[in-house]
Amino acid sequence: MVEFRIHDEHTAPQEVAPALEHAKRNFGFVPNLYGVFAESPQAFNGYQALSEQFQNTSLSTQAKHVVWLAASRQNSCHYCMAVHSAMAQQAGVDTDTIEAVRTDKPIPDESLEAVRRFTQAVIAHQGFVPEDETQAFLAAGYGQRQILDIVLGVAMKTLSNYTNHFANTPVDDAFQEHTWNT
Template sequence: MVQFTVHDENTAPEEARPHLEAGRARMGFVTSLNGVMAESPQLLAGYNALAEQFTKSSLPAKAKQVVLITTSVLNGCEYCVAAHSTVALKAGVDEEVVRALRAGKPVADEALEAVRKLTERVVADRGWVDEQEVEAFLAAGHTRRDVLDVILGVGMKTLSNYTNHIAHTPLDPAWQGQEWQRA
């Protein structure tokens, strides 16, 4: 197995160091994911830029967590499911919703379920989502902008999910209470 270094601000390439420092300021620690991504300063910068834009997107905070967890479950990313489950719970997403998302099951909240279903279709169908699925999402009260912001979230998570698959990123202690294993 190819070993990837989990960098910190002292071992990372110079170009990556400001991004790691910003991550530490934001999260309180340098995540293993950011540490691995630091090997490619451009990947780390791109991922962090997408993450920043996703936080500014039109989706409500809970819906953003639905996109991130759903994408990570479908991509089988153990690291990201644990991380985003932890973040979602801290952000006030109901435990029942987080459990359902982790199991790939529907959620009771209609608006969040519409987000889960559209995200599932975007990931599973590689963006070739049936027009009726998009219309159902819109009928649930979402907007065309929301459709595109779901795609933004899926793209951001795909970068981290694939990085974690290849690098076998170790789980940070902060996420260990929400460990998850793909089926």
Template sequence: MMIDFRMYDESDAPEAARPMLEAAKKRMGFVTTLNGVMAESPELLAGYNALAEQFGRSSLSSAAKHVVLITASVVNGCEYCVAAHSTLALRTRMPDEAVDALRAGKPLQDRALEAVRRLTQTMVERRGWLEEDEIEAFLAAGLTRRHVLDIVLGVGMKTLSNYTNHIAHTPLDPAWQDQEWTREQATP
């Protein structure tokens, strides 16, 4: 038996979540099913939104942010988030071949972005236990210690949404359908 998690909108969500869903609708044009599920816990929704806002302000380039979000979601097997973040990355004109590589768990051509992908993947797989030589290789690719910590922020943000989607079996929004993804599409 699967537990049914309700998807709220700005009109029927718990009172504390309504303003956040209204803001999301203004920003995106719709309330995502993820936000609708998270609204059950206004604190979770607020925490996720706060992390997303801070990650958006982080020192990582726009492309590197997409690399972190897609990579963490691929490693965690979050079909919803891979589709959503692939769509958003493509909207920012990230090259199709880079998005395809990320979705498949394959290396990127760009040296710095590949360093971000590799460190994110290792961080998620090993729950943060990185070796010194892995961090040194990341730094040697022209990135900084601050970038390492900004990746921690992005992974934390994705952990909240990835786990929520796993638990709630969040249905994919129509806006992300063109980038639908399954765990089987990533290389082991």
């Protein structure tokens, strides 16, 4: 197995060191995923750009967290499941919703359940989502924009989930209580 270095603001390539310093000011530490991504400034910056754009999508805050969690679960990413469980909790997503996604159970809120199912379908079918599943998503009150917004979220999580698979990124101490195993 290849061992990936987890950079900090002192060891990172010059192009991303200021961003890691900024992350340390915001979080109080450099998240391990950022430290891994720092090895490639382009991967780091690409992830940051996807993240920023996903934050600006038409999806509600709760729906964004469901996308992050559902994609991370579908991709079996231990690191992102812990981080996004903590972030969802901090954002006020109810515990039942978080736990439903973590355990692959239906979310009681039908609108959020539609987001969970569609996100999983996008990944499971590699974008070739069966028509009946797409129509069910649309019937839940979503449109073409939300389809593309979810695809953006899936792209963001695929980049981080796969990176974590390669690097076997350790869960940061701040997220340990949300550790998840497949």
